[in-house]
Amino acid sequence: MWGRIAGLTVKEFRQVLRDPIILFLIVYLYSAELVICTLALGFDVQNLKLGVIDHDRTEASRSVIQALTGGDNFVLAAQLADMRQVEDHLQRGALDAVVEIPPGFARRIAAGRRVDLGVVVDGSNGNIAARARAYVIEILARFAQERTAVQIHTHGVQPVLRVWYNPDLTNTRFMALTMLAEAGLMLGVVLPAAAIVREKQGGTIEQLRVTPVRAHELFLAKITPTIVICSGAVFPVLFILTLLGIPVQGGIGTLLALTVVFLMSAVSIGVFVATITNTLQQAMLVSFFGLFPLLFLSGTIAPIESMPGWLQAASQASPLLHYVDIVSGLFLKGAGIGELWSHAAALIAISAAMFAGGWFLFKRQW
Amino acid sequence: MKLRRMFAFSRKEVLEISRDPFTLWVAIFMPLVMLFLFAYAISLDVENAPLVVVDQDKSAASRELQARFLNSGYFMLTDAPQDARVAEHALMRGETRAALFIPNGFARRLSRGEPAPVQLIVDGTYATTASILSAYGRAILYAFPGELRLPIQPEVRVWYNPQLRSRDFIVPGLFAVILMAFPPLLTALAVAREKELGTIAQIYASPMTKGEFIAGKLLPYAVLAFLELLIVVGGGLLWFSVPIRGSLLLLIVVGLLYVVCTVSIGLLVSTLVRTQLAAMLVALIVTLMPAFLFSGFVYPIFTMPAAFQTYASAFPTRYFLEASRGIVLRGAGLKEIWVYVAIIAAYTTVVFLLAAWRFRKRIA
Numbered sequence: 001m002w003g004r005i006a007g008l009t010v011k012e013f014r015q016v017l018r019d020p021i022i023l024f025l026i027v028y029l030y031s032a033e034l035v036i037c038t039l040a041l042g043f044d045v046q047n048l049k050l051g052v053i054d055h056d057r058t059e060a061s062r063s064v065i066q067a068l069t070g071g072d073n074f075v076l077a078a079q080l081a082d083m084r085q086v087e088d089h090l091q092r093g094a095l096d097a098v099v100e101i102p103p104g105f106a107r108r109i110a111a112g113r114r115v116d117l118g119v120v121v122d123g124s125n126g127n128i129a130a131r132a133r134a135y136v137i138e139i140l141a142r143f144a145q146e147r148t149a150v151q152i153h154t155h156g157v158q159p160v161l162r163v164w165y166n167p168d169l170t171n172t173r174f175m176a177l178t179m180l181a182e183a184g185l186m187l188g189v190v191l192p193a194a195a196i197v198r199e200k201q202g203g204t205i206e207q208l209r210v211t212p213v214r215a216h217e218l219f220l221a222k223i224t225p226t227i228v229i230c231s232g233a234v235f236p237v238l239f240i241l242t243l244l245g246i247p248v249q250g251g252i253g254t255l256l257a258l259t260v261v262f263l264m265s266a267v268s269i270g271v272f273v274a275t276i277t278n279t280l281q282q283a284m285l286v287s288f289f290g291l292f293p294l295l296f297l298s299g300t301i302a303p304i305e306s307m308p309g310w311l312q313a314a315s316q317a318s319p320l321l322h323y324v325d326i327v328s329g330l331f332l333k334g335a336g337i338g339e340l341w342s343h344a345a346a347l348i349a350i351s352a353a354m355f356a357g358g359w360f361l362f363k364r365q366w
Numbered sequence: 367m368k369l370r371r372m373f374a375f376s377r378k379e380v381l382e383i384s385r386d387p388f389t390l391w392v393a394i395f396m397p398l399v400m401l402f403l404f405a406y407a408i409s410l411d412v413e414n415a416p417l418v419v420v421d422q423d424k425s426a427a428s429r430e431l432q433a434r435f436l437n438s439g440y441f442m443l444t445d446a447p448q449d450a451r452v453a454e455h456a457l458m459r460g461e462t463r464a465a466l467f468i469p470n471g472f473a474r475r476l477s478r479g480e481p482a483p484v485q486l487i488v489d490g491t492y493a494t495t496a497s498i499l500s501a502y503g504r505a506i507l508y509a510f511p512g513e514l515r516l517p518i519q520p521e522v523r524v525w526y527n528p529q530l531r532s533r534d535f536i537v538p539g540l541f542a543v544i545l546m547a548f549p550p551l552l553t554a555l556a557v558a559r560e561k562e563l564g565t566i567a568q569i570y571a572s573p574m575t576k577g578e579f580i581a582g583k584l585l586p587y588a589v590l591a592f593l594e595l596l597i598v599v600g601g602g603l604l605w606f607s608v609p610i611r612g613s614l615l616l617l618i619v620v621g622l623l624y625v626v627c628t629v630s631i632g633l634l635v636s637t638l639v640r641t642q643l644a645a646m647l648v649a650l651i652v653t654l655m656p657a658f659l660f661s662g663f664v665y666p667i668f669t670m671p672a673a674f675q676t677y678a679s680a681f682p683t684r685y686f687l688e689a690s691r692g693i694v695l696r697g698a699g700l701k702e703i704w705v706y707v708a709i710i711a712a713y714t715t716v717v718f719l720l721a722a723w724r725f726r727k728r729i730a
């Protein structure tokens with residue numbers, strides 16, 4: 001039995017290594033794609049364009065404007081005369097947010113009375129709008145506290161904010177780790193699916209059927225090259241990540257072991273796809289459309305917490321979700337197997353379910 | 367160019383598609399699945415982020431502060447341990463996004479007017495969530511306890527999308543992404559399949575010209591893509607009740623132009639490669655990836671370095687995305703978006719001519 005598996009595996013390795021397109025894709029995904037996305041998409045939203053309508057024109061109103069535009073969050077892009085001009089600027093996308101300071105602002109502050117500040121945020125880009133709103137609220141709250149402290153000589157809550165694991169709040173590290181995980185998932189699903197379906201479409205599966213090769217032996221031979229190549233790719237990626245300033249903090253052995261567990265779950269999906277399709281075109285289309293839900297439910301694009309409950313539950317079935325937690329634990333948080341075992345268990349459960357389903361369906365075709 | 371030959375060829379293509387129910391099913395059904403899933407899955411607002419509170423003070427003031435966090439809607443209490451190490455462990459395991467530490471003597475210091483430190487730790491792994499959470503967290507802390515404070519009350523109005531519903535922002539963007547994902551993929555397989563199966567030799571041997579071949583291939587897929595456009599726009603606007611402020615007709619007309627553009631890109635890819643697998647991979651790299659990552663759909667273009675902004679400008683998705691969001695969210699008319707329409711039209715022409723030029727009648 002082991003001789004048969006070894007022979008088949010050697011054949012599969014040759015087939016993968018002979019295809020220049022596949023080799024190019026593997027290298028591309030693990031290097032160029034990873035670097036491009038990290039460099040291009042790793043940036044935080046800063047320097048939002050703020051417009052100001054100052055009806056008060058006093059020291060107090062100018063210091064509010066200074067507080068808003070002094071940091072990295074906003075740049076002063078326009079001084080407007082009144083609200084009628086706002087529409088035009090937002091329509092053209094020349095401004096992201098506008099703050100209107102009412103007349104009598106300084107007088108009311110000095111008297112300790114309540115002041116209402118008008119803030120308009122362009123909601124047509126939700127990503128930017130949510131931040132613009134949060135930043136304005138934060139800066140105004142801090143401004144109010146600092147003013148009070150000066151006026152009535154009292155201190156309040158001193159917020160000590162710490163951002164752990166990613167102190168400068170850039171997306172760079174997370175993006176690079178996400179691309180590593182996505183490359184593994186894509187190749188892990190597509191390569192075994194294509195390898196199995198090619199035999200079906202080419203009719204060579206008939207020849208295998210009359211040999212003593214059993215279904216599970218064929219599966220094992222089909223998935224081995226993918227797992228070996230993709231887990232081996234971790235080493236050059238580690239080098240690239242170090243160049244990008246993302247050294248691994250956990251153990252490399254743990255990383256490799258958990259990567260193999262992750263790849264098992266990815267190839268199990270590929271095997272399942274191969275059992276339900278008959279031509280290469282169908283297999284490509286199905287895996288193409290299967291990959292995207294897995295990607296979306298991984299928390300790499302949008303936060304899982306904000307999803308409806310049924311989708312949060314569904315996201316547990318995405319191997320990518322678990323692997324992204326694993327690599328961010330290993331690279332950013334310095335976590336070990338003690339913290340990450342639950343994700344590993346989930347990955348094993350996914351693999352077991354998909355392999356069992358694939359094997360059951362394939363048995364009937366064999 | 368003879369129209370009769372072109373239509374005859376289109377008819378052959380239609381018959382071929384209709385006899386492959388799997389592909390047809392994928393073409394009609396999958397964009398809808400994608401729309402539903404993504405419109406439900408992508409929410410960029412931060413709500414109910416898990417928070418662990420370590421309250422060592424256990425005073426009325428500390429309970430009030432905790433209540434402010436939980437009533438803000440941004441945080442949701444998952445655990446309230448006594449030991450700070452439990453909270454740190456929860457952060458490490460990714461079970462919570464933030465931890466709030468209220469030390470002993472918090473209420474006493476506050477009542478004496480002394481600085482009362484409170485620590486908020488945010489998990490920075492997910493930078494977008496983290497920066498919004500830290501801004502709101504600090505705002506809550508600065509505003510506490512309130513009676514002594516100067517009430518500067520920001521009255522925030524969000525224009526064009528008052529409840530900041532991510533769906534209103536995501537759905538018009540999805541039109542652009544989905545129509546770039548499916549039609550080019552199907553078209554890319556269309557010519558490559560003829561090459562792989564060898565039926566292309568029959569075309570070479572026929573009197574059909576390059577223009578007739580390319581236009582004849584394009585037509586049925588453009589119709590199919592237009593059908594997808596109607597399904598996706600209808601599903602998006604009706605099911606998710608995204609209000610459309612501009613003209614629906616304008617959206618459909620610009621959309622029609624855009625699908626001709628995306629189908630042409632698929633055709634161009636198809637003329638460049640020889641196998642279906644290669645066609646799919648190239649289509650993935652030149653259509654879906656840029657449409658998704660470099661169009662401003664989720665990641666804003668203006669934060670990218672200049673070289674990548676130029677790269678992003680080389681793909682048509684961002685222009686249709688601007689037009690679609692303009693029409694749906696801001697009620698823009700042709701006057702505001704004509705630039706994008708002109709760019710898409712020019713792009714389509716260039717891609718079509720390139721495809722016709724690249725397609726040579728020869729046996730390689």
